[in-house]
Each structure stands twice: as structure tokens, then as C-alpha cells.
Amino acid sequence: MSDYHHGDLRKALLEAAHSVINEKGIHGLSLRACAAKAGVSHAAPTHHFRSLSGLLTELAVIAFTDFTEALRQAYDEGDATASLQQRLQTAGNAYVQFALREPELFKLMFSSPLPDQSNEQLCEVSGQAYAELTRVVKPLCDERGISDKASIEQAEILVWSTIHGYAHLSLKQMDVHGVCDDMRAGMPPMEILGVLFEQI
Amino acid sequence: MSDYHHGDLRKALLEAAHSVINEKGIHGLSLRACAAKAGVSHAAPTHHFRSLSGLLTELAVIAFTDFTEALRQAYDEGDATASLQQRLQTAGNAYVQFALREPELFKLMFSSPLPDQSNEQLCEVSGQAYAELTRVVKPLCDERGISDKASIEQAEILVWSTIHGYAHLSLKQMDVHGVCDDMRAGMPPMEILGVLFEQI
DNA sequence: AATCGAAACTTGACAGTGTAAAGTTGGTAC
DNA sequence: GTACCAACTTTACACTGTCAAGTTTCGATT
Numbered sequence: 001m002s003d004y005h006h007g008d009l010r011k012a013l014l015e016a017a018h019s020v021i022n023e024k025g026i027h028g029l030s031l032r033a034c035a036a037k038a039g040v041s042h043a044a045p046t047h048h049f050r051s052l053s054g055l056l057t058e059l060a061v062i063a064f065t066d067f068t069e070a071l072r073q074a075y076d077e078g079d080a081t082a083s084l085q086q087r088l089q090t091a092g093n094a095y096v097q098f099a100l101r102e103p104e105l106f107k108l109m110f111s112s113p114l115p116d117q118s119n120e121q122l123c124e125v126s127g128q129a130y131a132e133l134t135r136v137v138k139p140l141c142d143e144r145g146i147s148d149k150a151s152i153e154q155a156e157i158l159v160w161s162t163i164h165g166y167a168h169l170s171l172k173q174m175d176v177h178g179v180c181d182d183m184r185a186g187m188p189p190m191e192i193l194g195v196l197f198e199q200i
Numbered sequence: 201m202s203d204y205h206h207g208d209l210r211k212a213l214l215e216a217a218h219s220v221i222n223e224k225g226i227h228g229l230s231l232r233a234c235a236a237k238a239g240v241s242h243a244a245p246t247h248h249f250r251s252l253s254g255l256l257t258e259l260a261v262i263a264f265t266d267f268t269e270a271l272r273q274a275y276d277e278g279d280a281t282a283s284l285q286q287r288l289q290t291a292g293n294a295y296v297q298f299a300l301r302e303p304e305l306f307k308l309m310f311s312s313p314l315p316d317q318s319n320e321q322l323c324e325v326s327g328q329a330y331a332e333l334t335r336v337v338k339p340l341c342d343e344r345g346i347s348d349k350a351s352i353e354q355a356e357i358l359v360w361s362t363i364h365g366y367a368h369l370s371l372k373q374m375d376v377h378g379v380c381d382d383m384r385a386g387m388p389p390m391e392i393l394g395v396l397f398e399q400i
Numbered sequence: 401a402a403t404c405g406a407a408a409c410t411t412g413a414c415a416g417t418g419t420a421a422a423g424t425t426g427g428t429a430c
Numbered sequence: 431g432t433a434c435c436a437a438c439t440t441t442a443c444a445c446t447g448t449c450a451a452g453t454t455t456c457g458a459t460t
Contacts, residue, residue: 006437027313030417041439046419048437110368111311113227117376157369162358165365168310169357176317204409204454230446241410246448248408 010048012038017059021104026112031055053116056108060115063105064125070098071132084140091136092163099167100174106167133160210248212238217259221304226312231255253316256308260315263305264325270298271332284340291336292363299367300374306367333360 006012016037020029031052032042049055074094078087099106108115115122134156141152206212216237220229231252232242249255274294278287299306308315315322334356341352 009437025313031419032417042417043419043440044438050419052418107311107313110372111307113225113307117372157366158362161365161369162362163365164368165361165363166357168364168368169361172310205456206408209408231448232446242446243411243448244409250448252447 006038006040006044009038009040009044013045013048013055014059014062017055018105021108026056026104026108026114029056053114056112057115057119057122059105060108060112061119061121061125063102063109064122064129066102066105067098067109068125068129068132070094071129075132075135084136084143088136088140088159091133092159092166095133095163096167096170099171103171103174106171110164110168130156130160133163206238206240206244209238209240209244213245213248213255214259214262217255218305221308226256226304226308226314229256253314256312257315257319257322259305260308260312261319261321261325263302263309264322264329266302266305267298267309268325268329268332270294271329275332275335284336284343288336288340288359291333292359292366295333295363296367296370299371303371303374306371310364310368330356330360333363 013034016034017029020033020037029052031045034055035042035044038044045055049058071091071094074090075087078090082090109126117123137156137159138152141147141155146152146155213234216234217229220233220237229252231245234255235242235244238244245255249258271291271294274290275287278290282290309326317323337356337359338352341347341355346352346355
């Protein structure tokens with residue numbers, strides 16, 4: 001059997017990368033380790049992705065896509081009759097739970113210098129993730145008669161800051177003390193998120 | 201003149217590291233580059249810090265110390281007659297401004313895998329930074345009659361999440377679009393922070 | 401004051417890394 | 431069937447962290 005023409009090496013390498021960062025963290029990843037895991041020569045990845053940064057950029061794109069889908073699903077398949085506050089809380093929970101379920105991907109997406117932040121595709125999908133969050137904010141603004149663009153944007157930023165900050169904090173807690181069920185259960189900021197709007 | 205016994209190589213290396221990460225980012229740092237910048241041989245840093253992680257752990261400790269001091273100063277030297285909401289806002293601004301003034305140190309402190317998170321000294325100083333933030337939250341809780349420990353902790357987490365999330369978002373905005381005066385001026389979440397307490 | 405030991409730093413070495421260039425293979429379109 | 435081209439390998443180089451062993455210098459002890 002030929003050693004050339006792997007089949008779908010691109011996909012295999014991305015999966016290998018995902019697997020490696022889950023085991024050793026983003027910093028423990030190397031192109032050569034991915035290549036070895038996929039059973040190809042050490043320079044094969046360079047042909048598909050231009051560099052390590054290229055590989056991780058593409059992995060981040062996939063991660064953002066999954067992330068956006070998780071947020072979308074939580075919103076669309078959630079109880080549509082629930083209050084807007086509760087729906088916001090549900091979205092926030094989905095956000096944090098993704099971070100806890102895929103900690104390394106989450107770090108890759110939001111706090112790794114390796115992906116190319118100016119990559120067009122990456123900007124696109126990270127924008128979509130943000131847009132998904134704002135889907136929940138918009139009706140809340142409507143409900144409260146907030147209609148000018150600047151105020152809506154402030155509300156979006158406020159919500160994103162709180163949710164993301166909490167996800168980050170939960171992740172750090174998990175890194176230090178292992179799995180952290182306390183926070184998974186508690187989620188205080190999520191409960192308060194809806195209330196937040198009462199005063200904007 | 202002797203090439204041995206530099207004087208205070210430890211300090212010189214830490215300053216070199218700080219300077220290098222400001223120029224090339226944390227990922228662009230290497231022990232050997234620090235050594236070269238300090239004018240010593242490539243293996244000299246290993247003698248003072250056990251590893252790259254050791255150096256960056258110590259730099260993170262210094263950064264957290266400065267950070268805590270900046271928060272403390274904003275609180276203690278701020279207008280003591282201002283409302284508690286305003287004082288909270290001031291603290292939040294100090295938090296974000298540190299992130300914008302020292303972006304690489306901030307990333308080192310909060311989103312780099314390189315420092316040793318289990319290092320005793322690092323845990324100590326990062327705890328102190330958190331404690332500095334809670335100094336502002338406590339009186340707000342008192343004012344609102346929140347006295348049980350769990351509720352106070354929830355308030356702390358909420359405040360930290362919002363402020364830190366906003367700092368993170370500002371930093372990303374700056375990385376992508378250069379210096380971002382909009383956010384430096386706007387700070388919407390800071391204005392809302394005090395108001396938040398009205399509904400806890 | 402001479403000496404001895406330890407601390408500070410250098411030199412040398414090794415395995416591992418990203419990545420560029422050139423060579424090899426195998427499918428595919430004509 | 432042949433020519434081409436994409437997929438992959440091989441080779442090579444500069445760079446990295448880190449260990450081990452050597453050299454220098456300071457400071458304390460006698």
C-alpha cells in the first residue's frame with residue numbers, strides 16, 4: 001500500500017491537533033507530533049496548512065463554528081415561551097458549558113496568540129458567534145424600548161463581557177482545582193443576567 | 201573587566217523579558233533572546249530561573265503586584281466622598297486601563313499557559329489582586345443589606361466577570377484595530393456596574 | 401592573608417521545533 | 431499512454447529549552 005495520498009490528511013491532521021491539545025494543552029502541540037499521530041512525515045502538514053499558525057487558525061475556525069452552533073441550538077431549541085431573561089440565561093449557560101466541555105478549543109479561540117487573528121475566515125466565524133449572542137440581546141432591548149444603535153451595542157458589550165468573563169473565570173477555576181461542579185451548578189451571573197436589563 | 205558576576209542579572213533578565221514580550225508578544229519570547237539582551241550567555245537564565253516557565257512565573261508575580269497596586273491606588277486615592285457605585289466604576293476603569301497600558305503583561309497574567317499556575321507566590325499575588333477588587337464590592341453589599349457569605353461571593357464573581365470580560369474584549373479590539381480610543385472613552389460596562397447592584 | 405567552597409556564569413552538547421527546498425510517487429486529464 | 435500536478439517524503443538549517451561540565455570570582459573561614 002502506498003504511503004502517498006493519505007485520503008483526507010487535512011481532516012486527519014485537524015483531528016490529531018484537537019486530540020493533542022486536549023492531552024497536552026495548546027502549548028504542548030507541535031506540527032511534527034500531529035504528523036506522527038496521523039502517520040505521515042513531519043513536513044506533510046506544511047503542505048496543507050502553511051504553518052503551525054495556519055493549522056491552528058483552521059482549527060479555531062472549526063471551533064467557532066461548533067461554538068456558534070451550540071449557542072444557536074440552545075436558543076432555537078430552548079423554550080420559546082420562556083421570558084427573555086430566562087432565554088438570555090440559557091444562552092449564557094450554553095456559552096459557559098462549551099468552555100467547560102472544550103476548554104482547550106475555547107482557549108484557542110479566545111486567548112491564544114497562535115491563530116492568525118487577521119484571517120478572513122476566522123474573523124467571519126467569530127463575528128457569527130458574537131452575532132448569535134446578540135440575537136438574544138436584541139429582543140430584550142426591544143422590550144425595554146432601547147432602539148438607538150449605540151445603546152444596543154452597549155447592551156451587547158455588557159452581556160458579552162459578563163458571560164465571557166464568567167466563562168474565563170470558570171475555566172481558570174477548573175484548571176487549578178480540577179473539574180469544578182460548584183460553578184457548573186451555581187452560575188450566579190447567569191441568573192443575574194436578565195435582571196441586568198431592568199436597569200439599563 | 202570580568203564577564204562573570206553581572207551585578208543583578210536576575211532583575212536585568214526580567215526587564216529584558218518584559219521588553220521582549222512588548223516588542224514581539226509572549227510567544228515571541230525566548231530565554232536565549234533575553235540572555236542576549238542582557239549581554240550574557242544563553243544558559244545564564246537557567247541558573248536564576250529554572251526554566252522559561254520559571255522566568256515567566258516570576259514576571260507574572262511582578263505584574264500582579266503592580267496590577268494590585270494600581271487597583272489599590274485607584275481606590276484609596278479616589279474621591280472617598282463619591283458614591284459606592286462611582287467608586288466601583290473607578291476601580292473597573294483602573295482594571296481596564298492596566299490591561300490597555302500593559303497588554304502583554306495582562307495576557308501573561310490571565311491567559312498564558314506558560315507561567316506555573318500552581319506556584320505558591322503566584323497564587324498569593326493573584327489572590328491579592330482579586331481581594332483588591334472585592335474591597336469595593338463589600339461596602340456595596342453592606343449598603344444593600346447583603347450579608348450572607350454566598351451572596352457576597354456571587355456579587356464578587358459577577359463584578360469580576362464583567363470587568364474582566366470587558367478588559368479582555370477591549371484588548372482583543374486593540375489587537376485587531378490598533379489602539380482603540382473608543383473603548384477607552386466609552387467603558388459602557390463600567391457605567392452600568394454600579395447600577396447593577398440595584399437589582400442584586 | 402591564604403585558602404577553600406560555593407555561587408555566578410560560560411561552554412558545549414543534545415533532542416526537539418518550524419519551515420523552506422528539492423526529490424519522489426501516484427492519480428488524472430487529455 | 432503520456433504529461434502534468436497535487437500529495438507526500440527527504441534533506442537541511444536555524445532556532446529553541448535544558449542539561450552537564452567547566453571556569454571564574456566573591457566571600458567566609460581559618
